[in-house]
Amino acid sequence: MSKPLYHGYPPELSDEQAQFLLSNLKDWSIANGLAVRPAPSFVASSLDPAGVLATTAPVTLFPSLFPRHCYQEGLAIQKSYNELYSAIARDEEWLREIVEELAGVDEFVAKLWKVHLEVKKEGFVQDITLGLFRSDYMLHLDPEDIEAKPEIKQVEFNTIASSFGGLSSRVSQLHKHLLSIEAYPADASPAISQDTLPESKSVPSLAAGLAAAHIAYGPSKSENPLCVLFVVQDPERNVFDQRLLEYSLLNKSGVRSFRVPFSKVLDETKLDSQRNLIYRPKHAPGKEFEVSTVYFRAGYSPDDYLGDNEWGARLHIERSCAIKCPSILLQLAGCKKVQQVLATPHSPHLARFLSDEETVARVKKTFAPIYPLDRSEAGLEARKLATDTNSAQRYVLKPQREGGGNNIYRSNIPPFLATLPESSWPAYILMEMIEPPPANNVIIRNGEVRKGGVIGELGVYGVCLWRHGDGAADRGHILENWEAGYLLRTKGNESEEGGVAAGFGAVDSICLVDV
Template sequence: MMNSFVSWPPELSSTQVEQLTLLATTYSLSHSLLYLPPNTPSSRTPPAPTSAIHAPFSLVPTPIPRRLFDLVKHLQRAYNVLYSRIAMDEAFLDEIMDQGGVAEVDRFTGELWRRWKQLRGEGIVQPLQLGLFRSDYLLHQPSESNSVSIKQVEFNTISSSFGALSQQVASLHKYLLASTNYFNTSPILSPDNLPPNETIAGLVSGLAAAHKAYGVESAYILFVVQLGERNVFDQRLLEYELLEKHSIHVLRRTFRELTSSATLHPTTRALLISSSPSSPQIEISTVYYRAGYTPTDYPTPRTYDTRQLLERSRAIQCPSLALQLAGGKKVQEVLTREGVLERFLRADEGLADVRASWMEMWALDRGDGDGPQREGGGNNVYKAAIPAFLDALPARERAAWIAMRLISPPRGVGGYLVRAGAGEGGTVKSEVVSELGVFGWSLFGAGEVSEEKEVGWLVRTKGEGVDEGGVATGFSVLDSVVLVYVNRLSGWVYSGCAIHTTFGTVEFLSFDPSGHATICSSSCLGDRDIGSSDTRLVRRACAIELDTGRFRLIEWSIPQYDTLLGRNLPPTSLWPDTAEQALLITIDNTSIFTPGSGGPQWGFRRTELIAQGAPLSNRTAFDASIETGVTAFHFSVRTDERRPLNYAHEYQNVFVEPTDGSHVFGLQIGELRTGTYSDLMPTKCTAICVVGILHGSESGTPFNTTPMASSSHSLKLLSHDLSVLFHTPFDPLTWHNFAVIVDWTEHTLRVLYSVGATPLRAVTPIVPNSSATAGADGQGEFHFGLLKLPLLNPKDAPAEQSDVVHYGIQEGTTEALAYSGVFVESVDRGVSVGNGRVIVLDKLT
């Protein structure tokens, strides 16, 4: 399959790198993308800095597949609920800490757990808890696979940092694009491919929700910070947003300072902070921990006492001790065990999607990567270092560690890394690995989740071969996202015409704000174009690269272009990203195709696109790549009220065609001339009927009960033997979404379908599909467009009447069909069903 990021980054000259670095560093210094320099005096908190350096960043954004980016953003809502419920399940956490042995062998985690148990014995005063979360992921592409998926590295429940600076990096990359267009080095670098990032407002909305729930408007939010914190600006941006947008004040204090300044009101248990002996005490609504996740934050028993004091108060904890313990690696491993996740999530709450995001984990029996219970970065052991580590690890301490199958990021992806302060090293080009984090928050307590949201994202990029991913620990740079299509198709226009006539047209809509679209010339000029006296019909085509999402035109065989005025047609809302486009394919009486050999196909009217790889001459390898293993062919269709179809005809619209002229599957519209009901088609609704999608009710009319004789206004999905596996009314002005899953090894099909923004659902079981004849181009070419069959001409001879390719009646009207969401997906365990969701195959319903 084609991966859009294997040639990343774009090639920049040394002069261009120097210019971009200058622009980027000055922008960073002007927009709070900053660190305090090393060895900043920390005797006062907050310190009074006299200088700052820019944070480490990537000069160009990192490519992330669109569907995977949408998927993990969608998953965050399920993870918010999952970890909220874990934190409220005392028995579950006690079992892991006690019977699982973690508390015994990990003194730090054990101390937190024992303090939490003591608090529970006293009685928890504040039932509400706030979680500001970040779920971290890596792209996963095993060496033996063409499929790219995304897998969770860890889930952070305390001090989930860099949310504010990640927003600044996203703005930095948009600035560089706007000011230089990255010197036109990559068509992928376009505004439509740089997603918005409003993490500052999103995280602050969670803190503000907790403050409001506390119910004392004049109270402050307490930020508990580390002594000598260099990442202070990431925290300050949240502080400023709280004050400017919500009128909420913030206090910043270290554990050391709180040891002497924090007290509890004797009756209300309100948390009170004294700024000085003579100043009034300040009530705290919410305690937000940017410290407390590592043993070094608790240098003395008094520090643990201070943490316990804060937890005894009525202030809402972010996180509580329970939620901090829930974020440990051992909990992550236990969740992967059979039946455990079902304790916390229902099937309709994203259970299958969450499970599919995990790598295998074990209780240190085997594996390729080891991780400890605690959070914070710098605590993992990798690859070849594992045997020696295990040899030295006492058997009793193994309960505190887990083994996780190593995630395999795609190879060959590079970047330009600018270290903090740049220094003499300047900008370094390196092969890289990027980790995508998604932020969310949840306000919960007393067994219920009151409110939760997904609120933004970050990317951290490190040099390939560096195992840890923490920016603060010096291993990574901050980065942002450029969205790409992976395993999507390229295509080219493929049609024909007689001399002095024209092609059918392919009208691409909404290319730019003016509504204009450029398309290859549709005129045929005969032998003057081909430089010979051959006056046969000639084939004309132009290449159209669909992979960029903007249908970038590449000249293939015609030297001239026309400009057509498009009209705004929103694409299917099943794939909600700004780069998704709609296109309109038309036919008229001049849309007559002549193949490379043979005469004109006078009986057909035909305009199509055929999937094509890069380079355009290498269709053989491309066809073979999309027709191995299991692939899902996605497409959405709708009517055009200005140029309606004539349903007395049969239209063949989407199909995979081997060299023998058969179809592996096909979507047809109109009066069916080539096909019969499959024996699998029910006359009553069974498990393979989908009801309620069109009619909004579980008692709605099943799709598959319309008699074939009256189905000319229906969409019909046919198998290789021309059995109609599924059909549904072709309702006008509505996008009809399909995915046809083809198993090329087992020779089976499965059809998924929906309308509008409704996620795809299976409308057939897995059905046998006889093997098609494979030609030089693999199993066949992937076509979509309009191929209109003729009506019978009673004046034709019997032999001519059976030759629909060359004989029959066609009207001269212009007709059209709209397409959107056309791509092929390599299916590993799951298939995309829209709106960022991927469903495990055996969970399809």
């Protein structure tokens, strides 16, 4: 393990200090919407059939230390990433090659692609796409170079349903509040100060992205009022994260939005003869809205597609005039396979999408080497690395599809691959492990307080709105492009998974340090 970023952080707390910090944290979080619905394992649904209970979202007690230059680089490079993924989503030919290879081994990708092709055949009626992105990084500190400085290395790039944009604004406010009431003991200084705690502007920034799409959609064609549609899972424990965006969209931009469970899209919307997406709310019989923008907070995982109903809903939306966040092309651009193709050593692809050489080099610097497991030259090399117990130690095996929970780490890789027919191997990519410097923090989840070694993951949000045009991957089609705040997710380092919602970690904020 490398040397820690900062010795003695976070400081030890006396019982009284811990109690003061916790009671302020628990009350502030509920008073300010930093909350989730409790998991059934915490509160049985029979106890609260109406679903009125809420609990503090899993959070860290302290903001985590994070090198200033890494934070700045993550934020600074986001606009280039927005541009990159927008260009990929516009380059159907390039994507097709990757997707068709994947489709053989990944039924979910195959089905998404089929929906795209079906709409393509008929012809698209909406040229504009919205991306609300989150680029996730871990700190990497070369364990073999004692002089090395930490760098950010990309873990993944989310093109659909990027979550925690609501709570991340709140957790950075929480930590600032705890600082302002001196809940952090004096020996946490000089690290924690109002200057070293950057506030995440993700709530207003992401909501402004939805508003930009809504405006770009133009006037209603059906003479109904316009609205944005949040397509959601049901039930959704992380509902406040989403509601915070909805409230900002309404209060700052005056844009109405509605939440519709993915399973009810077909029932509650229709396409008119111009393929305008018309929302007919059950709660307001006779009333209709024309949907300007569909914001998917569901549909990113095969688990969300129970059958024909959901696949039909996806096709229905893709066919419509609504701006999609994301379109199927954009969702597919977020495949790990795309990340792998870009990050394969000596890949020529980045230059295809980013005209500026300096930008290419800067983006490339955030990649950890990623290999395919196919029969290409790089793939054959990767197969050697992955099946050897020694070399596998430095790698993680990831499925191509979105969503956490299925990664295979280090020495578990060779026996896992041994259970799979080689023909299925191309459904996975092999990625060099990112080696984060040791760090410590305290996490509170469901009232349980756990202290110890942690790993943080920086997420940088991005908003990008573009016209597909003729599909050429040039910048001229980009209408809006901005960096949209940050998230830190922190998990105990005994786990190697990172999703807070899945119950492994916590939302966190950054305390900048110069290293």
